[in-house]
Amino acid sequence: MNFDFSDDQKFLKEQARKFLSEQCPPAVMRAVLEGDQSYDEKLWKAIVEMGWTGTTIPESYGGLGLGHLELCVIAEELGRAIAPVPFSSSVYLATEALLLSGSEEQKQTYLPKLVTGDAIGTLAIAESAQQPLPKNIHLSADGGKLTGTKLGVPDGDIATFCVVAAKTGNDDSERSISLFLVDLTGPGVKRERVKSIDPSRSQATVIFDGAPADPLGAAGDGWQIAKEVLDRAAILTAFEQVGGADVCLDMAKTYAMERYAFGRLIGSYQAIKHKLADMYIHTELARSNAYYGAWALHTNAAELPTAAAGARVSATKASTYAAEENIQTHGGVGYTWEYDCQLFYKRARLLAANLGSARVWKDKLVSQLETRNAA
Amino acid sequence: MDFNDTPEEAKFRADVKEWLAANAKPKSDGGVPKRRYETGKDEIAWAKEWQAKKADAGYAAITWPKELGGLGGTPMQSVIYNQEESNYEIPPGIFGIGLGMCIPTVMKHGSKDLNDRYVQKALRGEEIWCQLFSEPAGGSDVAGLRTKAEKQGDKWIVNGQKVWTTGAQFSDYGLLIARTDPDVPKHKGITAFIVDMKHPGVEVRPIKQASGDSGFNEVFFTDVEINDDHRLDEVGNGWKVSLTTLMNERMSIGGGGGGPSISELIDLAKTVELESGPAIQDGAVRERIADWYVQGQGLAYTRYRALTALSKGAIPGPENSIGKVVGAKRMQDMAAFGLDLLDMAGGAVGGEQADTIQTMQNIYLSAPGLRIAGGTDEILRNIIAERVLGLPGDIRVDKEVAFKELPTGK
Ligand SMILES: Cc1cc2nc3c(=O)[nH]c(=O)nc-3n(C[C@H](O)[C@H](O)[C@H](O)COP(=O)(O)OP(=O)(O)OC[C@H]3O[C@@H](n4cnc5c(N)ncnc54)[C@H](O)[C@@H]3O)c2cc1C
Numbered sequence: 163m164n165f166d167f168s169d170d171q172k173f174l175k176e177q178a179r180k181f182l183s184e185q186c187p188p189a190v191m192r193a194v195l196e197g198d199q200s201y202d203e204k205l206w207k208a209i210v211e212m213g214w215t216g217t218t219i220p221e222s223y224g225g226l227g228l229g230h231l232e233l234c235v236i237a238e239e240l241g242r243a244i245a246p247v248p249f250s251s252s253v254y255l256a257t258e259a260l261l262l263s264g265s266e267e268q269k270q271t272y273l274p275k276l277v278t279g280d281a282i283g284t285l286a287i288a289e290s291a292q293q294p295l296p297k298n299i300h301l302s303a304d305g306g307k308l309t310g311t312k313l314g315v316p317d318g319d320i321a322t323f324c325v326v327a328a329k330t331g332n333d334d335s336e337r338s339i340s341l342f343l344v345d346l347t348g349p350g351v352k353r354e355r356v357k358s359i360d361p362s363r364s365q366a367t368v369i370f371d372g373a374p375a376d377p378l379g380a381a382g383d384g385w386q387i388a389k390e391v392l393d394r395a396a397i398l399t400a401f402e403q404v405g406g407a408d409v410c411l412d413m414a415k416t417y418a419m420e421r422y423a424f425g426r427l428i429g430s431y432q433a434i435k436h437k438l439a440d441m442y443i444h445t446e447l448a449r450s451n452a453y454y455g456a457w458a459l460h461t462n463a464a465e466l467p468t469a470a471a472g473a474r475v476s477a478t479k480a481s482t483y484a485a486e487e488n489i490q491t492h493g494g495v496g497y498t499w500e501y502d503c504q505l506f507y508k509r510a511r512l513l514a515a516n517l518g519s520a521r522v523w524k525d526k527l528v529s530q531l532e533t534r535n536a537a
Numbered sequence: 538m539d540f541n542d543t544p545e546e547a548k549f550r551a552d553v554k555e556w557l558a559a560n561a562k563p564k565s566d567g568g569v570p571k572r573r574y575e576t577g578k579d580e581i582a583w584a585k586e587w588q589a590k591k592a593d594a595g596y597a598a599i600t601w602p603k604e605l606g607g608l609g610g611t612p613m614q615s616v617i618y619n620q621e622e623s624n625y626e627i628p629p630g631i632f633g634i635g636l637g638m639c640i641p642t643v644m645k646h647g648s649k650d651l652n653d654r655y656v657q658k659a660l661r662g663e664e665i666w667c668q669l670f671s672e673p674a675g676g677s678d679v680a681g682l683r684t685k686a687e688k689q690g691d692k693w694i695v696n697g698q699k700v701w702t703t704g705a706q707f708s709d710y711g712l713l714i715a716r717t718d719p720d721v722p723k724h725k726g727i728t729a730f731i732v733d734m735k736h737p738g739v740e741v742r743p744i745k746q747a748s749g750d751s752g753f754n755e756v757f758f759t760d761v762e763i764n765d766d767h768r769l770d771e772v773g774n775g776w777k778v779s780l781t782t783l784m785n786e787r788m789s790i791g792g793g794g795g796g797p798s799i800s801e802l803i804d805l806a807k808t809v810e811l812e813s814g815p816a817i818q819d820g821a822v823r824e825r826i827a828d829w830y831v832q833g834q835g836l837a838y839t840r841y842r843a844l845t846a847l848s849k850g851a852i853p854g855p856e857n858s859i860g861k862v863v864g865a866k867r868m869q870d871m872a873a874f875g876l877d878l879l880d881m882a883g884g885a886v887g888g889e890q891a892d893t894i895q896t897m898q899n900i901y902l903s904a905p906g907l908r909i910a911g912g913t914d915e916i917l918r919n920i921i922a923e924r925v926l927g928l929p930g931d932i933r934v935d936k937e938v939a940f941k942e943l944p945t946g947k
Contacts, residue, residue, distance in 0.1 A: 163539065163540050163541065163542065163543075163546070163613065163841060163844065163845065164538060164539055164845055165538060165539075165540070165838065165841035165842050165844070165845045166538065166842065166845045166846070166849075167538065168538075231538060411926075415926055415927070415928065418928060419927075419928065419929075426932060427929055429922075429928040429929055430928070430929040430930070430931065430932060432915075432918075432919070432931070434928075435918065435919060435922035435923070435928050436915070436918040436919075436922065438922055438926055438928065439918040439919075439921040439922045439925075439926070440918070442921055442925060442926060443859055443862065443863060443921070446835075446839055446856070446859060447831070447832060447835030447836065447839065447859075447863070448835065449842075450834075450835045450836075450837075450838035450839040450841075450842055451831060451834055451835050451838060453538070453838055453842065454834065454838050456538065457538050457539070457540070460538060461539075471827075472830065472831050472834050475827055475828070475831045476831045476834075476835055479831075521820070521824060523827075524823060524824045524827030524828070525820070525823050525824075525827075527827045527830065527831075528803070528817075528823040528826050528827050528830075531799060531800075531803060531826070531830060532803060532817065535800050535803050535804065
């Protein structure tokens with residue numbers, strides 16, 4: 163057994179941390195959060211230059227041809243840096259969808275551009291405040307043209323193309339859903355940036371009105387592919403969440419070692435110590451579950467859906483808990499706009515929402531355990 | 538990153554499998570025995586016999602050097618052995634305290650003569666050991682101990698009382714810490730000894746636990762003589778000695794809690810009919826099962842990470858406290874949840890679910906002990922905060938004061 167990243171992967175991680183601490187201190191995230199930009203273009207360019215957008219893309223399409231373990235260590239560092247870039251949409255969602263089910267032609271069209279950043283991709287499923295189930299998807303695909311509206315599409319305002327879930331069958335079953343690739347800069351597409359709980363990561367409403375679309379994967383396979391993409395993205399996002407939780411714990415610890423109340427460091431009060439111990443415990447458990455997810459991704463194991471749900475549930479708990487209790491540990495200043503605690507608080511909430519709630523993932527997880535139990 | 542055995546590990550596993558198949562009985566229908574942890578005469582004889590067999594094969598202390606009767610193996614090999622052994626009917630682990638905690642302490646702090654006299658006999662299960670640390674005056678604050686040892690010639694005379702001593706009723710020797718100087722601050726006036734539990738001045742009285750079992754005891758010392766050559770380390774160095782033991786204790790308890798398995802909970806939730814249908818379809822039920830699953834997996838993978846680090850030469854540290862702090866409470870909560878699912882039936886053993894109810898009740902009744910033994914939940918959180926995260930220690934009122942001047946309760 164060897165349940166750890168390799169020395170090369172750790173080296174990559176160190177490089178990524180160094181790069182991001184120079185290129186993406188919290189002020190970079192704050193500038194996007196406070197400004198009108200949807201993302202930080204300079205940082206995005208630098209990330210593209212590092213080749214990270216092509217981490218898992220084979221060399222024949224211009225990528226680095228590395229594996230998912232490498233992508234996991236990069237994700238953790240992006241989470242630490244709360245980087246304001248469309249990396250997750252373009253890499254965890256769009257790239258994974260193409261790698262999983264794109265035709266050779268589609269791969270040749272999109273993958274090289276995803277590597278160079280000339281294309282930014284995303285995935286659009288939800289259409290309302292309801293859980294995105296097949297019965298809640300109404301967007302139609304008549305004659306290869308999409309009509310309907312998608313809500314809360316991550317980076318929907320800046321992405322150049324989108325993987326869209328549409329209803330192609332006659333009922334509410336999973337087989338009635340198919341995926342399509344749509345050029346978001348082409349005809350029949352309108353998009354509006356919407357307010358995001360974390361304004362450093364933009365989201366948009368995308369309205370399709372007869373937008374030309376290219377089927378991705380076979381008709382009726384859409385739901386299954388979307389699930390697989392979400393499982394993969396959940397594991398990668400779990401690494402971002404763990405990275406963020408780590409920083410929150412660090413911030414809380416540093417503050418607890420500086421701030422005095424009643425003549426002693428607040429870090430000497432057990433209520434604070436035990437809170438920080440719990441932050442540590444949640445974060446370590448999440449890290450371990452994320453590692454398991456990484457292993458499942460890397461080996462494309464049959465356990466991948468269970469590993470993904472476990473990583474997702476554990477990391478969402480750790481990252482929201484750490485972000486919430488980091489503010490609490492800081493007292494009043496933690497609740498100011500000026501302090502960075504809020505940046506992590508907002509990012510943690512966004513990451514908890516983007517791929518679906520912990521409740522839904524827990525439900526999926528138990529379904530998988532039931533099946534396994536019955537077997 | 539992989540879960541595969543290395544070729545050496547695979548070879549070791551195959552050897553272990555073969556040896557177990559030849560020497561032990563597989564667990565009947567894979568089920569966990571429903572009976573409680575019992576240690577009557579028969580179990581002890583069985584345990585001793587099994588231990589001797591293991592020692593002959595080198596499996597009694599896999600990580601110890603060969604000169605000491607071990608296998609000179611890796612921690613990973615220990616894990617492999619335990620994984621395989623768990624498929625067999627084996628006796629209660631009455632040697633864990635001795636081999637996991639007391640003997641490593643003797644090895645580190647005892648003279649060569651003491652090592653020659655005690656290590657092999659303990660390894661072969663010929664002698665059983667207990668840990669005589671906690672006292673009525675303090676378990677978390679074990680340095681507040683009052684049992685005293687007074688020097689007379691080349692002997693020490695011990696008077697006082699220990700409590701919560703697991704296995705004292707069948708132990709041959711005990712690792713004792715006692716106060717040898719009340720005039721210095723408390724951590725400085727302690728000395729460690731090996732005590733003969735069969736000495737006429739040692740009286741063991743079983744304590745009935747909340748679970749109804751009697752695994753631990755009160756131990757009274759009245760003018761018990763210990764030869765000075767049975768002292769461990771220097772006079773006044775007992776606190777240092779006890780830290781060795783406690784560190785080993787956290788390592789061995791570090792595994793953290795059993796409890797009902799996730800599949801047991803799922804099976805139970807399937808059989809329970811709520812107004813809205815089977816309990817397994819209830820959202821709140823599903824959320825809790827998912828949370829415990831994720832916690833349990835998180836602990837298991839954390840252990841794998843630690844083992845991987847160990848196999849690359851890392852030294853196990855206080856991070857391992859996570860296992861017990863999470864595991865013990867998890868086990869209590871899962872059992873409570875199981876009983877809750879059974880609703881009005883959860884309180885009484887009977888009906889078609891009698892076995893399940895009995896198991897859940899047993900687990901629920903043993904869980905409080907696990908949350909206390911070997912460092913309470915609170916003490917372990919202090920350890921994580923102070924030793925892993927580097928936060929300041931509690932403000933102490935007992936550090937510079939002579940032991941005899943310290944305030945005490947009743
Ligand atoms: C099943 C079982 C087996 C045991 N076996 C052995 C054995 O073989 N040998 C042996 O020597 N001992 C044994 N013990 C004793 C065990 O180590 C002690 O019970 C334990 O350390 C707690 O000590 P205490 O009982 O004196 O409780 P106390 O230390 O009095 O604790 C009471 C409460 O106060 C809290 N507390 C105490 N200090 C602090 C602090 N600094 N900060 C915050 N909270 C604090 C505790 O967490 C606890 O909630 C066993 C106990 C159990 C339950």
